Amino acid sequence: MPNPTLEASPLGDIEFWARPEDEREEFFRFLRDEHPVSFHPEPQVENFPRGPGYWAVVRHADVVHVSRHPELFCSGRGGSNIGDVPQEMAEYLGSIINMDDPRHRQLRNLVSHGFTPRELERLVDDVKRRAREVVDAVAPLGACDAVADIAAPLPLQIICDMVGVPPSMEQTVFEASNVILGFGDPEYVTGVHDLMGAFHTLHGLATELGQHRLREPTDDLTSVLMHAEVDGQRLTLGEFASFFILLVVAGNETTRTAISHGLWALHTHPDQKRLWMERYDELAQNAIEEIVRWATPVIHFRRTATRDTEIAGQPIAEGEKVVMWYNSANRDERAFDDPYRFDLTRFPNPHVAFGGGGPHFCLGANLARREMRVMFEELFRRLPDLEITEPPVMLRSGFIHGIKRMPCRFTPSAPERD
Numbered sequence: 001m002p003n004p005t006l007e008a009s010p011l012g013d014i015e016f017w018a019r020p021e022d023e024r025e026e027f028f029r030f031l032r033d034e035h036p037v038s039f040h041p042e043p044q045v046e047n048f049p050r051g052p053g054y055w056a057v058v059r060h061a062d063v064v065h066v067s068r069h070p071e072l073f074c075s076g077r078g079g080s081n082i083g084d085v086p087q088e089m090a091e092y093l094g095s096i097i098n099m100d101d102p103r104h105r106q107l108r109n110l111v112s113h114g115f116t117p118r119e120l121e122r123l124v125d126d127v128k129r130r131a132r133e134v135v136d137a138v139a140p141l142g143a144c145d146a147v148a149d150i151a152a153p154l155p156l157q158i159i160c161d162m163v164g165v166p167p168s169m170e171q172t173v174f175e176a177s178n179v180i181l182g183f184g185d186p187e188y189v190t191g192v193h194d195l196m197g198a199f200h201t202l203h204g205l206a207t208e209l210g211q212h213r214l215r216e217p218t219d220d221l222t223s224v225l226m227h228a229e230v231d232g233q234r235l236t237l238g239e240f241a242s243f244f245i246l247l248v249v250a251g252n253e254t255t256r257t258a259i260s261h262g263l264w265a266l267h268t269h270p271d272q273k274r275l276w277m278e279r280y281d282e283l284a285q286n287a288i289e290e291i292v293r294w295a296t297p298v299i300h301f302r303r304t305a306t307r308d309t310e311i312a313g314q315p316i317a318e319g320e321k322v323v324m325w326y327n328s329a330n331r332d333e334r335a336f337d338d339p340y341r342f343d344l345t346r347f348p349n350p351h352v353a354f355g356g357g358g359p360h361f362c363l364g365a366n367l368a369r370r371e372m373r374v375m376f377e378e379l380f381r382r383l384p385d386l387e388i389t390e391p392p393v394m395l396r397s398g399f400i401h402g403i404k405r406m407p408c409r410f411t412p413s414a415p416e417r418d
């Protein structure tokens with residue numbers, strides 16, 4: 001790659017995201033060092049007018065600042081993705097992630113108790129059982145796809161269970177999530193119509209489930225949302241469906257991506273794998289945080305300035321867009337010693353892969369951590385010699401740092417099922 005320049009910013013070019021990791025890192029390092037807050041053109045999206053451009057925030061401290069000042073940088077003016085959509089549409093597509101307080105807080109509070117560490121403790125046996133079943137299904141084979149067969153099923157099944165999606169519909173959720181978060185990759189999305197089709201499918205599923213729970217309540221999150229009242233009013237079916245879609249999509253794809261990157265990083269850093277296998281419990285907490293930092297499954301989110309302000313001395317005008325590049329913040333030399341080293345003992349590890357703090361901080365962070373911890377433990381115990389046999393096939397996306405496929409092999413063994 002020629003020397004990077006701001007004028008030739010590649011961020012809006014989907015081809016940039018298909019280039020080798022080193023080249024992309026070089027560009028973000030250049031921005032961090034020389035242009036910590038810089039203006040970039042927006043990507044062109046089919047059927048949408050090109051937006052006016054945005055400020056890219058690439059240093060850790062600035063991402064944290066933007067995240068923690070929702071009064072200056074809001075989510076409810078055209079959404080939290082780079083392209084603007086009418087606010088009503090943004091709420092249809094993204095629910096609370098595209099809202100501001102007080103509405104954001106009211107809706108988030110309806111389900112947040114289900115994601116507290118104490119509440120998640122109740123799920124642990126279930127997570128363990130499902131992790132065992134995932135490994136049971138592949139153990140006799142000796143080889144499989146580490147993404148589809150190992151990383152994907154656990155987070156998908158757990159979130160589907162939490163919201164009450166029956167197992168027969170899990171594959172539908174999986175495929176629709178791939179489309180919704182795979183925008184930009186021609187394998188999943190050929191145009192905006194595919195995207196809208198996937199939303200439509202999940203909306204239909206949500207509506208059916210929601211109506212059912214209204215008649216026959218259970219203890220799943222769908223029931224909670226359908227029966228809850230905010231300011232004396234129930235959510236409309238449309239509001240519920242949007243929230244449901246956010247939960248199922250955010251709850252499966254990101255954690256799948258983190259587990260997949262973890263498997264690849266452990267394969268390419270065998271010393272780290274050995275260390276963790278020898279001292280699993282002792283290192284698990286730090287190791288999970290390092291895998292999530294290393295992976296940074298969500299590459300960016302956007303905010304909109306609510307008034308004239310500044311970031312690191314750069315004036316930002318009211319209404320301008322600000323994009324937080326989590327991938328860059330998580331490699332910021334100002335926040336991490338030797339940020340390009342994969343170090344499972346890293347501590348402290350103030351990564352921003354779950355967001356930089358503030359009201360939108362990932363609702364499912366504790367769930368994701370728990371799922372990862374259980375899954376790696378099960379894999380180390382049952383498939384200790386698992387190795388990746390070909391480099392990962394990456395998702396073509398500037399939004400999700402996804403891995404689509406990654407073949408692996410291991411010594412076959414019998415399932416442990418009773």
Ligand code: HEM
Nearest residue numbers: 096097250251254255258298354355360361362363364368
């Ligand atoms: C390793 C896995 C995960 C990563 C890296 C991740 C990352 C993120 C990020 C970056 C945000 C935005 C934070 C912000 O704007 O400040 C977010 C929000 C969110 N995440 Fe996650 N996430 C993960 C797993 C999950 C899981 C398992 C769920 C389960 C439902 C989930 C549900 C959500 C929801 C509902 C929001 C919106 C919160 C709000 O707007 O108040 N995430 N996540």
